[in-house]
Amino acid sequence: MRGMLVAGNWKMHGSMHSTREWVAMVKAISSPTCTRVMFPPFPYLSTAMQVATSDEVAMGAQDLSQHAEGAYTGEVAASMLQDIGVEYVLVGHSERRQYHAESDAVVAAKFLAAVSVGLRPVLCLGETLEEREAGRTEEVIRRQLGTVLDRCGLSAFSEAVIAYEPVWAIGTGHTAHPDQAQQIHAFIRSQLAGRDAKLARMTRLLYGGSVKPDNAAELFSEADIDGGLVGGASLQAVDFLAICAAAS
Ligand code: PGA
Numbered sequence: 001m002r003g004m005l006v007a008g009n010w011k012m013h014g015s016m017h018s019t020r021e022w023v024a025m026v027k028a029i030s031s032p033t034c035t036r037v038m039f040p041p042f043p044y045l046s047t048a049m050q051v052a053t054s055d056e057v058a059m060g061a062q063d064l065s066q067h068a069e070g071a072y073t074g075e076v077a078a079s080m081l082q083d084i085g086v087e088y089v090l091v092g093h094s095e096r097r098q099y100h101a102e103s104d105a106v107v108a109a110k111f112l113a114a115v116s117v118g119l120r121p122v123l124c125l126g127e128t129l130e131e132r133e134a135g136r137t138e139e140v141i142r143r144q145l146g147t148v149l150d151r152c153g154l155s156a157f158s159e160a161v162i163a164y165e166p167v168w169a170i171g172t173g174h175t176a177h178p179d180q181a182q183q184i185h186a187f188i189r190s191q192l193a194g195r196d197a198k199l200a201r202m203t204r205l206l207y208g209g210s211v212k213p214d215n216a217a218e219l220f221s222e223a224d225i226d227g228g229l230v231g232g233a234s235l236q237a238v239d240f241l242a243i244c245a246a247a248s
Helices: 016-027 042-052 078-083 094-099 104-116 129-133 137-152 178-193 197-202 216-220 237-247
Strands: 004-009 034-039 058-061 088-091 120-125 161-164 204-208 227-230
Touching: 004 204, 004 237, 016 034, 016 042, 016 237, 034 088, 034 237, 042 058, 078 104, 088 104, 104 120, 104 137, 120 137, 129 137, 137 178, 161 178, 178 197, 178 204, 178 216, 216 227, 216 237, 227 237
Parallel strands: 004 034, 004 227, 034 058, 058 088, 088 120, 120 161, 161 204, 204 227
Antiparallel strands: none
């Protein structure tokens, strides 16, 4: 069945020194029942992998290009990530959608680029506060997920992870109530089940948005929450480890 997974999205934080220390601390504490993935900034991926030296901590990138290669200054191709040993990649994080105008179509293209080289995409979905208050949460999630399903096909989802990250909960300290999160997770699973029952059962659904050591256990006890995508609280290895312990 689906195991738990906790991912640490460092966003644009950290240094070579903090990367080394973080990985050393996390790998020293083994975690047989919870997959742990770190998403450091691009320049620190290789450093993190050198220190990791085992599968105690898997590597993920925060973004990728939708293009395979070419004249796209500053972009990073899926094949480059795969080449250096990266396993996971975030696709469609709300900060990419918001600050880099990534449309659902671009997100789908990136998802396909990841899958085409064997990377595991972590597809991020979530509504803004305005959308929630207008009662449009399910409509937004259906559209974001549906575009990727329609354009990439069911088989592209076999190694995928989905993260529900309500935009109003990211970095704000306003965590979704576990019932609220569970309700949307169940909705996402029902959307998958509408396409394929087995895929719905097997796909891990992470919750993201102000996950902390003191709220993780309650969130992770919900039936359809299979772990977390953690931003701010992943920067300190002790907090990240406490969140992983809550998932174990
Ligand atoms: P946060 O970020 O935990 O700081 O709210 C989560 C995310 O954006 O992945």
